[in-house]
Amino acid sequence: MAEQDKASSTAKRAAKPTINDVARLAGVSKKTVSRVINRSTLLNSETRERVEQVIAELGYVPNPQARALALRRNFLIGLIHDNPNAQTVLNVQQGILEALQGTEFELVVRPVDRRSPLMLEDVRAFLNRQRLFGVLLLPPISENDVLANLCDELGCRYVRMGSAQLDDPEHLVASNDREAVREATTYLVDQGHRLIALIEGPRGFRSAAERRAGFEQAIEAAGIELPRNYIAEGNYTFESGIEAANRLLDLGPPPTAIFASNDEMAAGVVHAANQRGLSVPENLSVIGFDDTAIAAHIWPPLTTVRWPIIPMARSAALKLVGSPGDRTKAAAEPSFFLSSLVRRASVAPPRQ
Template sequence: MTQRGNSTINDVARLAKVSKKTVSRVINKSSLLSEKTRQHVEKVIEEIGYVPNPQARALALRRNFVIAVIHDNPNAQFLVSVQKGILEGIKGTEFGLMVQPVDRNSPTIEKEIKDFLERQRPYGVVLLPPISDNDALAELCASYGTRYVRMASVELDTPEHMVTSNDRAPVHEAVSYLIEVGHKKIALVEGPKGFISAAERRAGYEQAMADAGLEVEPWMIEPGSYTFESGVTAGLALLDGKTRPTAVFVSNDEMAIGVMIAARRRGIEIPRGLSIVGFDDTPLSSHVWPALTTVHWPIVDMARSAALKLISGPGEIPIEETSLSSSLIKRDSVVGPPEN
């Protein structure tokens, strides 16, 4: 009798009366097995306490049991949230996490990622926006047989390779809320050029304004780069202009807090002198004063779903895990406009 805890894959195959290859397919969650065979082999594994050797499996698969996050995103809190979600998804498994920053504007980005895949041989890759917008990089992962999932604001790929959020609809809701409480001079601090998320959030803002019959004038839109500093700069530009907004939708919380600082530098009270809405619902948004009204972006849940898609067999993740909804969180940074 094999001693519990010292068993091998050969012991599992012998006791289950299947081939070693079948046992390997069960361990690797292959879809090329009947459910009856899978359950039978898993029962034997449980009974004898077999624990797969990750080093041996890595050699056999020519892959390391690592989920790699490839990103070029200036928002530090976004990356922290992504890591939190992925770590939740791989908790209790043999998988680890690796983070690989890249420069999306580099002319050698494809070669850099190719070298990374060849050198590190990750089991799977999560491509974060705006890197996820690049079809060529997704195709590069596929050409190396590397599992990949793209996180984005719109569908860019087939469901098994995507986790999305709908940024346009919740921004429409947020701006409509500002309109409902009486604001008409509503400015926008948008995200970086080339980011799909920035384009989707601007589209939600513009649609809400159009639906309310409000014109978007050039002075009402200021550029941002998803950083605190760009929020301060954009906020000062809006508040120092000839026409001053009574409310601002800011495309992420980090910039929104920058706009708050800009308002305080100009002696403007929030929310009585200026209402502000952000996007992300980062932990800091509920800790600043006044607490920031913002769109809750389910980035932790999205990252967890991405990880589960990578480490699970086909068909094991519900289709609803492909698209997650954002929602407006109403706090203290919004009231009606000041009286003239």
């Protein structure tokens, strides 16, 4: 019985289709089959379709190790980040995984410390060790041109995520943070608010600078003059939102509305208001940015700017997995995404 099982197993292995079988039945060379598998542009559509049909009929599955050896790259997409907001990283991962579903690609995540003098060397070692097919760079390290140049130097394709134009469309997915925050702040003005405070993001983040610029443009357009201390710095965390809100609410007069540069800090504002016995939105209106799950789950539900981070990450991944030398797939993916205001229950006209 054991001999029969062994013989059956050997027969099954022998029956498994090979690249030679595909080449013979398609009437092409092994090299041509390899080019089809690796999505080379050096083929006409007729040949490509004929080979793909034979692959489908035989159920041929290419050897990923052999493909990786031929391309001198593993089928790995890297996510490199130094982002204090765990929800942002999770949303980016979701977008990437949606793009990679049904492909041979896998995702590897590598956090780094942007303040470390060894960051670039750490990334260099990581890219050399993993032989990644491509990487997505998250803010704020995506704003580092030296890091993008390092990826180029090592022949690793990359896409940068940002809040402004950081690169050419092939290497970029960006959002209109400045315009979106200007719209959100104008909404507060239209509700009758004049004492509007800002909790900005941490220094070194382009998103923080873009969102502050949008806030200031809306305030200036409304003819409102605010003291400098109506702008408090946060760190994109819940705790920093509480701390910044308490500083702002201690002012005389305190703000009637606060725009926080992300939902985590906005939730901290709501918490700080509740601790003081202030009702949102009756005593204080609050707007956040991101439209993460926390925005809809806190009470009252948070008015916020919806940042299309999952579609952005999905598009970035699709830009990366196009074949070497073939930029048509990347060119078809959008590089610019519009954020939009989501109006919920945390905003109301100020009490007279």
